[in-house]
Amino acid sequence: MISDPLLQQSSPVLEEGSDDDQLLRVSLGPQHPSTHGVFRMNVELDGETVVRLKPVFGYLHRNHEKIAEGQTYLSSMPFTDRLDYICPLTNNWAYAHAVEKLAGIEVPERAEYMRVITAELTRLINHTAFAGFFLGDMGAWGSALMYAFREREKILDLFEDLTGARMMSNFMRFGGCRNDLPDGWLERCRALVDNYEPFLDEMEMFLLGNEILIARTQDVGQLPKETLINGGITGPMLRAAGVAYDIRKVDPYGIYDRFDFKMPLGEKGDCYDRLMIRFLEMRESLKILKQAIKDIPEGDFIAPKAKIRGFKPPVGEAYGRIEGPKGELGFYLVSDGTPQPYRYRVRPPSFVNLTLLEEMCVGLDIADVVIILGSVDIVLGEVDR
Amino acid sequence: MSGIIDMVLASIRAKVPAANATVRTNPGPSGQDSLMVAPESVADVMRVIHDEHGFDFLSNVTGVDWPDPALAEKVAVIAEGDADAEGDAKADGEETPAECGFLEVVYHLYHTSERKGPLVVRSRTKDRGEGAKIASVVSVYKSAEFQEREIYDLYGVIFTGHPDLRRILMWDEFVDHPMRKDYVAPDDYEYEPTPHAAVIEKAAQHYPAPDAD
Numbered sequence: 001m002i003s004d005p006l007l008q009q010s011s012p013v014l015e016e017g018s019d020d021d022q023l024l025r026v027s028l029g030p031q032h033p034s035t036h037g038v039f040r041m042n043v044e045l046d047g048e049t050v051v052r053l054k055p056v057f058g059y060l061h062r063n064h065e066k067i068a069e070g071q072t073y074l075s076s077m078p079f080t081d082r083l084d085y086i087c088p089l090t091n092n093w094a095y096a097h098a099v100e101k102l103a104g105i106e107v108p109e110r111a112e113y114m115r116v117i118t119a120e121l122t123r124l125i126n127h128t129a130f131a132g133f134f135l136g137d138m139g140a141w142g143s144a145l146m147y148a149f150r151e152r153e154k155i156l157d158l159f160e161d162l163t164g165a166r167m168m169s170n171f172m173r174f175g176g177c178r179n180d181l182p183d184g185w186l187e188r189c190r191a192l193v194d195n196y197e198p199f200l201d202e203m204e205m206f207l208l209g210n211e212i213l214i215a216r217t218q219d220v221g222q223l224p225k226e227t228l229i230n231g232g233i234t235g236p237m238l239r240a241a242g243v244a245y246d247i248r249k250v251d252p253y254g255i256y257d258r259f260d261f262k263m264p265l266g267e268k269g270d271c272y273d274r275l276m277i278r279f280l281e282m283r284e285s286l287k288i289l290k291q292a293i294k295d296i297p298e299g300d301f302i303a304p305k306a307k308i309r310g311f312k313p314p315v316g317e318a319y320g321r322i323e324g325p326k327g328e329l330g331f332y333l334v335s336d337g338t339p340q341p342y343r344y345r346v347r348p349p350s351f352v353n354l355t356l357l358e359e360m361c362v363g364l365d366i367a368d369v370v371i372i373l374g375s376v377d378i379v380l381g382e383v384d385r
Numbered sequence: 386m387s388g389i390i391d392m393v394l395a396s397i398r399a400k401v402p403a404a405n406a407t408v409r410t411n412p413g414p415s416g417q418d419s420l421m422v423a424p425e426s427v428a429d430v431m432r433v434i435h436d437e438h439g440f441d442f443l444s445n446v447t448g449v450d451w452p453d454p455a456l457a458e459k460v461a462v463i464a465e466g467d468a469d470a471e472g473d474a475k476a477d478g479e480e481t482p483a484e485c486g487f488l489e490v491v492y493h494l495y496h497t498s499e500r501k502g503p504l505v506v507r508s509r510t511k512d513r514g515e516g517a518k519i520a521s522v523v524s525v526y527k528s529a530e531f532q533e534r535e536i537y538d539l540y541g542v543i544f545t546g547h548p549d550l551r552r553i554l555m556w557d558e559f560v561d562h563p564m565r566k567d568y569v570a571p572d573d574y575e576y577e578p579t580p581h582a583a584v585i586e587k588a589a590q591h592y593p594a595p596d597a598d
Contacts, residue, residue, distance in 0.1 A: 061555065319417060354531070
């Protein structure tokens with residue numbers, strides 16, 4: 001017998017009982033390649049069918065919220081990059097948006113356009129990488145991801161020019177952005193946007209008609225609309241089920257009400273729809289990018305009166321949310337009039353989207369669990385905070 | 386926003402009088418006023434908000450620690466007309482902060498089809514010790530399940546009626562609640578006596594220090 005309790009926990013354990021109701025308990029993760037990080041699921045199996053599934057979090061927990069409550073508002077900005085490290089710029093925007101609500105700061109026109117451009121590029125990165133990882137979960141490890149990462153790297157080059165870092169951008173400020181666009185950046189961005197559509201066509205041609213992909217994703221992991229809304233699911237997951245809820249449309253922040261774009265909706269809400277929705281959203285993001293690059297005005301990239309040092313918002317509280325690539329990313333802030341937030345809370349989309357993981361997986365095969373988890377699109381830096 | 390909150394307030398006062406609902410004004414520029422309800426009737430209030438007003442999406446649930454209640458009154462000011470409805474909200478100032486503080490849970494709700502929100506509901510526990518209890522809303526909004534577990538883990542609020550109230554981010558053997566304002570972090574989270582420590586101790590007995598004789 002294994003004496004170490006840790007080893008016992010991670011190896012399959014046979015349940016006591018009669019032959020008819022013997023369940024196999026498997027601990028899936030935390031180092032499993034399909035868990036997208038250090039995430040574990042305690043699964044109980046009847047043969048290959050999932051009977052019970054309990055996610056286990058906290059391997060990356062660093063109490064981000066406590067750390068943020070001990071420092072000034074601006075000091076937390078670089079730390080928000082590390083939440084969802086695939087899309088730091090939308091994290092920056094969500095935090096800046098909440099602080100601007102808390103303190104009542106206006107953002108100049110040019111900065112709003114810069115925010116939209118960077119956020120939509122981030123959405124492209126996220127959804128492209130998602131397609132690669134998702135195919136990886138299905139066993140096509142490598143090729144799809146490499147195609148995706150090739151394109152992602154081109155966008156990261158733009159970000160490096162703009163913010164000085166590929167991923168940890170620390171770009172937004174309360175009342176604008178940190179620096180202006182470098183010379184020639186917009187032209188390079190326009191060239192990238194023009195070349196993105198052919199890449200998407202190619203990717204869709206390779207993937208979406210693939211027999212194996214269809215067999216493994218269609219009719220897997222559906223839930224009724226009402227259950228999804230009640231479970232707090234947001235983002236592409238929710239829209240794949242046909243619920244028209246995109247914060248850019250229903251509760252417009254920034255200048256999203258000026259752009260002409262559609263909200264793609266799925267029909268069934270299975271894993272195939274979730275992949276498809278992301279491809280359609282990328283095409284809409286390209287539409288927004290084209291309009292934004294065309295319309296961006298000259299002017300200030302940060303409000304001239306914005307205070308960087310000694311920033312003290314008035315007493316009060318605010319909840320600000322944006323449509324992150326993964327879903328609703330919100331920040332709840334309470335100010336007591338000091339330079340540090342009294343309460344700083346992140347509402348992470350990945351964490352809340354996992355609420356219904358068990359409901360989606362029960363009754364399906366263990367192999368489908370990997371696909372469903374992949375379709376939720378989690379990043380553990382955000383789940384565990 | 387105030388229109389919705391007044392409408393909800395009226396129906397809660399009629400349907401759940403025990404909730405003792407009042408409106409709290411937000412002094413900041415965000416203008417997000419909130420609805421304060423009694424901790425034991427949060428679930429009933431949510432049921433009314435969900436069924437009658439159609440707020441079907443509970444986006445965010447979070448805790449706030451208020452060891453000093455006077456500060457809490459500064460952030461969520463009692464609305465003018467309600468000043469007499471909540472007589473005991475004013476702290477007497479006689480007690481020490483540790484005894485008279487409380488934990489607060491804040492809910493942000495949205496209406497997905499009519500695009501309304503956020504409706505902010507807040508509730509305060511009696512104290513920060515034994516009485517830190519709030520009715521769980523998981524039976525109404527499933528999305529609260531993990532978020533309530535997180536508040537239990539990090540703040541120590543006990544949600545009565547929660548189906549599976551366990552620690553979620555900290556490990557099961559952890560004893561304290563790290564998001565509380567008076568939490569003191571230990572020097573070393575991972576210290577534990579190892580077999581190695583015993584060997585070193587034994588060796589020290591075997592070889593007396595050079596200056597022993």
